[in-house]
Amino acid sequence: MQLRLIKDKIISKLMLVFTLASVSLVIIIGVGLYYRSLPVLNNSSWGQLLSSSVWKPMKGLFGFYPFIMGTLWVTAISIIIALPLCLLTSFYLSEYAHTRVKRILIPFVNLLSGIPPVIFGVWGVLFIVPLVQNHIAPHFVEYSTGYSVLAGGLVLAVMIFPLIVSIVNEVLNTIPQELKDASLALGATKWETIKKVTIRKALPGIVAATVLAISRAFGETIAVLMVCGNNAIVPHSVFDTGYPLPALIANNYGEMMSIPLYDSALMFAALLLFIIILLFNVISRIILNRLERNLAG
Amino acid sequence: MTSTPHISVQNLNVHIANQHILKDISINIPNKKVTSIIGPSGCGKTTLLKSFNRLLDNTPDVKITGKVLVDGEDIYDPNAEITHIRKKMGLLSQRPYPLPMSIYDNVAYGPRIHGNPKKAELDELVETQLKATGLWNEVKDRLKAPASKLSIGQQQRLCLARGLAVEPEIILGDESTSALDPTSTHIIEDLFIELKEKYSIVLVTHILRQARRVSDYIIFVYMGKIIEFGPTEEVLLNPKQELTKEYVKGFIS
Amino acid sequence: MIKRKLEELFIKILMILATILVVGSFFLIVGTIFSKGLPYMTWDMITKIPGGGFYIGKEGGVLNAIIGSLYVAGGATVSGLIISIPVAIFINMYLSGKNFITDVLRTVFDVLFGIPSIVYGAFGFLIMVYFGLRASLLGGIIAVTLLVIPLLVRTLDEVIRTVPGELRDAALSLGSTRWETAKVVLRQIRPGIFTAILLSFGRGIGDVASVLFTAGFSDNIPTSLHEPAATLPLAIFFQLGSPVEEVQGRAYASALILTIVVLIITVLSEILIKKFSKHKI
Numbered sequence: 151m152q153l154r155l156i157k158d159k160i161i162s163k164l165m166l167v168f169t170l171a172s173v174s175l176v177i178i179i180g181v182g183l184y185y186r187s188l189p190v191l192n193n194s195s196w197g198q199l200l201s202s203s204v205w206k207p208m209k210g211l212f213g214f215y216p217f218i219m220g221t222l223w224v225t226a227i228s229i230i231i232a233l234p235l236c237l238l239t240s241f242y243l244s245e246y247a248h249t250r251v252k253r254i255l256i257p258f259v260n261l262l263s264g265i266p267p268v269i270f271g272v273w274g275v276l277f278i279v280p281l282v283q284n285h286i287a288p289h290f291v292e293y294s295t296g297y298s299v300l301a302g303g304l305v306l307a308v309m310i311f312p313l314i315v316s317i318v319n320e321v322l323n324t325i326p327q328e329l330k331d332a333s334l335a336l337g338a339t340k341w342e343t344i345k346k347v348t349i350r351k352a353l354p355g356i357v358a359a360t361v362l363a364i365s366r367a368f369g370e371t372i373a374v375l376m377v378c379g380n381n382a383i384v385p386h387s388v389f390d391t392g393y394p395l396p397a398l399i400a401n402n403y404g405e406m407m408s409i410p411l412y413d414s415a416l417m418f419a420a421l422l423l424f425i426i427i428l429l430f431n432v433i434s435r436i437i438l439n440r441l442e443r444n445l446a447g
Numbered sequence: 448m449t450s451t452p453h454i455s456v457q458n459l460n461v462h463i464a465n466q467h468i469l470k471d472i473s474i475n476i477p478n479k480k481v482t483s484i485i486g487p488s489g490c491g492k493t494t495l496l497k498s499f500n501r502l503l504d505n506t507p508d509v510k511i512t513g514k515v516l517v518d519g520e521d522i523y524d525p526n527a528e529i530t531h532i533r534k535k536m537g538l539l540s541q542r543p544y545p546l547p548m549s550i551y552d553n554v555a556y557g558p559r560i561h562g563n564p565k566k567a568e569l570d571e572l573v574e575t576q577l578k579a580t581g582l583w584n585e586v587k588d589r590l591k592a593p594a595s596k597l598s599i600g601q602q603q604r605l606c607l608a609r610g611l612a613v614e615p616e617i618i619l620g621d622e623s624t625s626a627l628d629p630t631s632t633h634i635i636e637d638l639f640i641e642l643k644e645k646y647s648i649v650l651v652t653h654i655l656r657q658a659r660r661v662s663d664y665i666i667f668v669y670m671g672k673i674i675e676f677g678p679t680e681e682v683l684l685n686p687k688q689e690l691t692k693e694y695v696k697g698f699i700s
Numbered sequence: 701m702i703k704r705k706l707e708e709l710f711i712k713i714l715m716i717l718a719t720i721l722v723v724g725s726f727f728l729i730v731g732t733i734f735s736k737g738l739p740y741m742t743w744d745m746i747t748k749i750p751g752g753g754f755y756i757g758k759e760g761g762v763l764n765a766i767i768g769s770l771y772v773a774g775g776a777t778v779s780g781l782i783i784s785i786p787v788a789i790f791i792n793m794y795l796s797g798k799n800f801i802t803d804v805l806r807t808v809f810d811v812l813f814g815i816p817s818i819v820y821g822a823f824g825f826l827i828m829v830y831f832g833l834r835a836s837l838l839g840g841i842i843a844v845t846l847l848v849i850p851l852l853v854r855t856l857d858e859v860i861r862t863v864p865g866e867l868r869d870a871a872l873s874l875g876s877t878r879w880e881t882a883k884v885v886l887r888q889i890r891p892g893i894f895t896a897i898l899l900s901f902g903r904g905i906g907d908v909a910s911v912l913f914t915a916g917f918s919d920n921i922p923t924s925l926h927e928p929a930a931t932l933p934l935a936i937f938f939q940l941g942s943p944v945e946e947v948q949g950r951a952y953a954s955a956l957i958l959t960i961v962v963l964i965i966t967v968l969s970e971i972l973i974k975k976f977s978k979h980k981i
Contacts, residue, residue: 154560155530158877165790168783172849173808179815179823186826238711238718246715255723257970262726264966265959266906267817268933272940272955273729276736308725315722339708362814369816371909372937396818396909403825403913420822424815431814435807502869507799534875544867547888557874606870613874 180424187418190411199418205382212415214422219384220299220392224374225367227303227388228310233360235307236314241344243315244322245330256319263312271376274305279377282389291389297379299392305373310363317362321355321441322348358437365430369423371396395419453478453617453647454499459513461494463506468494470671472513481639481648483658483679486668487694492651495668496619499649500536501529518616534561537610537646539623543602545594546609550586553594553605557613576608579642581634600631607638618642620650624657636661655695659683667691730959737956740949746957750919750950758946762954765935767921769958771837772911772931773904776844780852780900783845785893788856789882793868806857812850818909820847825913838925840915847910848900855899859892860885895972902965906958908933932958 190199190212202213243252282304283296325348333343349356379391380401399416406413452475461469469491476482484492497503498515501522514521522532534557546553554573558564564572573590577583582604586597594605603623610618620639624632639648639661652658658665658679665682667675667690675682675691686692744761751759795802824843833839863885871881886893908931916928917938932954939951 154877154880155528158879161786161879162790162794165786165794168786169790169805172783172787172812172853173805175846175849176808176812179819182823182826183819235718235722238715239722242712242715242719246712247719255719258723258726260970261963261966262729264902264906264962265726265729266908266933266962268906268908268936269729269733269955269959269962272736272936272951273732275940277728277732308729311722311725339704341708341711342704365814366816369818371816371818372912372933376937376940396816399818399822400909400912417822417826420819424819427815427819428811431811432807435810435814439803439807500873502872505796505865505868505872507797509797530875530877533873536873538869538873540866540869542866544864544870546867546871546884547890556871560874560876560880609870610874619873 176428180421180428183417183421183424187414187421189414190418193411203384207409207412207415210411212411212418214395214419216382216384217393217395217398217419218422220378221368221394221396223299223385223388223392224302224306224378224394225364227300228306228367229360229364231303231307232310232314232363236311236318237356239311240315240318240322241348244319245340245344245348259312259315262308263316267309267370267373268376270305270309271373274301274373274377278304287389291387294389295379297377297391298389299378299385300388302374302378302392302394303388305377306367306370309370309373310366313366314359314363317359317438318352318356321352321359324355324441325351354437355441358434358441361430361434361437365427365434368430369396369427371400375400395423399423451478452476453517454649455514455516455519456498457514457516459495459498459515460511461491461498461503462510463494464508468671469498472673474666474673474676476647476649477664478647479643479645480663481643481650481661482664482666483650483652483662484666484668485652485655485658485694488653490668491671492653492668493621496621496649496651499617499619500533500538502538504529534613535615536617536619537607537613537615539603539607539610539618539620541622542626543599543606545597545602545605548594549591550594550597550605551590553609554612556609561613572612576612577605579611580604580608580638582608598631600627600634603627603631603635604638607635611642616646618646618648620648620652622651622653625653632657655683667694669694730963733952733955733959737952737959740953741956742953745950745953749921758944762930762932762935762950762957764919764921765930765932765954766957768837768840768915768918768929769905769931769933771922771929772840772844772915773901775837775841776848776904777852777897777900779841779845780848781893781897784849784852784856784896785886787853788860789886791853791857792860793878793882793885806854809850809853809857813854815850816909817847817907818912820844821910821913824910828914834926835914835916835928836926837915837922837929839913840911840929840931841925843910843914844904844907847907848904851903852896852900855896856889856893859889859896862892863888891972891975895969898965898969898972902962902969905931905965906933906962908937912937932961 193210199212199214201215203215204211204213205216243255278301279296282298282301283294287294329347330343333347374394375397378394378397380393380397381391382393385392399419402416406416454476456472456474459469459472472495484495486492503509503511511523515523517532517535546556551573554576555569558569558572574583577586582601585601594602597605624635642648662679665679666673667682669690675686675688682691683695686695746761746766747763748761749764751757791802791805821843824839824846827842828839867888868881868885871884911931911934915931917930917934918928922929935954936951939947942948
């Protein structure tokens with residue numbers, strides 16, 4: 151009798167420890183990365199690190215500006231491509247498509263989300279890079295190898311399709327049919343209803359999905375690394391090569407212990423990613439949680 | 448009420464998310480009788496019932512003050528042993544919720560967690576309880592089958608057998624027949640009448656005829672307050688309070 | 701009036717085109733991987749380890765990476781479950797009623813889920829440096845475990861929340877302790893646990909950024925936790941850059957194997973999720 155109660159107490163304490171340990175991972179990761187970035191931070195200030203374009207690890211010069219710009223370029227391109235396509239798809243699936251069509255199509259969106267990043271990378275090398283090199287770039291520039299921020303953005307766009315479509319779809323499903331019916335009953339077409347009623351109602355959800363997609367694109371590593379060209383130069387056009395932050399970390403881990411401060415600089419890059427993505431995630435989750443609660447209450 | 452009360456509620460107040468659900472409830476539940484709690488939906492009947500075995504503890508933002516004495520022991524005392532309290536009371540909820548295991552294991556679940564019975568003892572106990580709920584002849588050949596394979600009515604009787612197997616003193620029923628067909632309802636009602644020989648029974652119901660059929664006493668709850676409490680015939684046929692009169696006549700629902 | 705009708709038609713066509721593009725991209729990817737990988741798929745590919753060095757050797761297959769992937773994803777899923785089942789149970793059974801705390805905890809796991817795998821890889825590397833470990837199977841398992849914990853907790857949490865409160869009340873009413881009640885709930889959600897395992901395994905087997913620093917790479921099948929291990933994504937990533945055609949072929953074949961494995965896992969988990977939601981009471 152007493153034994154089971156003691157067992158329950160012990161197990162509850164153990165579970166508490168497990169929960170605290172895994173939750174505090176957020177803090178431990180941040181502190182750990184910060185601690186390992188200290189050598190490079192002692193060497194130069196945050197401002198210098200973020201704004202300098204000089205990347206000469208052998209001389210101890212670490213300017214992250216080109217990498218930050220590389221990340222911003224590919225992320226921006228991917229969102230610009232993916233967002234309109236995904237919104238149109240979500241509206242089609244939730245407002246126009248027949249239930250049967252929906253039941254066939256949505257599983258493929260889920261399947262797409264299951265494909266590992268490295269496969270997207272291989273596909274990028276085999277399909278997107280030649281596409282950019284042979285069919286897109288020749289219309290705009292004299293020569294491109296195809297390895298470019300555009301290729302990175304395109305691959306990333308496809309990677310974030312399922313994320314945006316599934317969240318926006320879920321948000322659209324929560325909008326009461328009565329609301330849409332009210333608009334339709336006034337003689338509005340379906341599109342007018344979407345434009346004037348549905349979008350307005352779904353806006354917070356769309357924003358949250360976009361912010362999540364941005365943070366996903368921001369942190370994606372391997373697929374981007376394989377198609378971006380990886381030159382530490384600030385890109386000026388979509389056909390220039392770029393070198394996003396995650397790719398920098400992944401590409402140089404091999405030598406990071408052999409050059410002084412290099413490991414610290416790479417950990418600083420990881421810290422930057424961590425902070426930015428943490429912020430984006432917290433914002434979008436707060437929006438989504440609030441949406442969920444409004445619905446429940 | 449000649450015998451000592453089995454459950455004695457003293458100045459019980461329950462707030463859930465800043466709503467005052469139960470207002471200053473004081474009541475004595477008689478021993479070895481069937482007591483029905485009636486009242487319109489949302490009046491706090493189920494909350495009152497759940498306060499008897501501290502199932503309210505799992506409700507978000509709940510605040511409970513006052514005392515509930517079971518056999519003279521305050522169950523809301525911080526030192527009270529909660530599993531011991533709950534063992535004293537079997538609960539039969541609105542819909543049957545068989546545990547995800549076999550018919551046999553459902554009945555044996557309670558005895559197993561509370562002790563270390565031998566196989567032969569368990570076999571006998573399972574048989575006794577399944578017989579007590581009239582289920583034995585229907586299931587004796589498939590005791591190892593999952594409980595979810597039974598019909599809803601059979602599942603509800605299994606849940607009753609499961610509750611009886613831990614040897615409770617009190618049975619709490621929360622609209623226990625509302626999901627059942629008429630035949631199963633009849634069987635369960637008869638069981639309640641039979642079981643009051645050995646147990647104190649508290650039922651929540653919104654069917655007045657059922658309350659009349661099975662109960663000895665009736666508590667009428669309205670807007671979180673006890674309006675009237677007394678023997679069944681008195682409350683239903685000769686209510687003292689205006690509100691009770693209106694409810695019994697069907698003006699409030 | 702005509703203008704409104706035209707606008708409606710135009711936007712509808714646009715929507716259909718967008719949908720075709722979004723859904724079609726899946727077939728484009730799978731088609732590309734199949735057409736490139738199939739010619740290199742031989743029996744040797746899945747039964748032999750690479751011969752003559754992974755970057756230049758023309759012989760053999762990618763058995764080392766297949767086994768390594770199973771070890772890493774399997775090990776991480778098992779250790780992830782050991783941590784996440786108690787966490788999910790704790791949030792749902794022990795903290796029930798404490799809405800603010802559970803909201804905060806759930807948000808933290810959502811946020812952890814969003815942290816990119818390269819950060820988990822970098823952090824895993826820090827742990828290894830701290831404990832003086834070298835790139836090894838163990839290092840890979842640690843990094844991937846960290847990566848899958850948020851996924852597992854979120855999935856299990858969602859599954860446990862589908863269990864009706866009345867079932868929990870029923871077990872509690874029989875005098876069960878919270879832990880005994882939790883065991884009943886765990887029985888009830890067995891298919892859900894299996895779904896979580898599949899999702900975690902799928903994530904673990906496909907991820908490369910987390911194992912890049914931590915697992916190392918080897919042409920051999922690891923025989924202990926302290927030996928370096930290859931995984932399929934690593935095999936793809938490294939061998940794709942080789943100038944030797946046969947080695948590149950191994951990368952394509954690995955990509956095909958990985959794609960098939962992941963697709964099977966995704967389909968299975970989709971079916972399970974559907975089944976599971978049907979059995980909800």
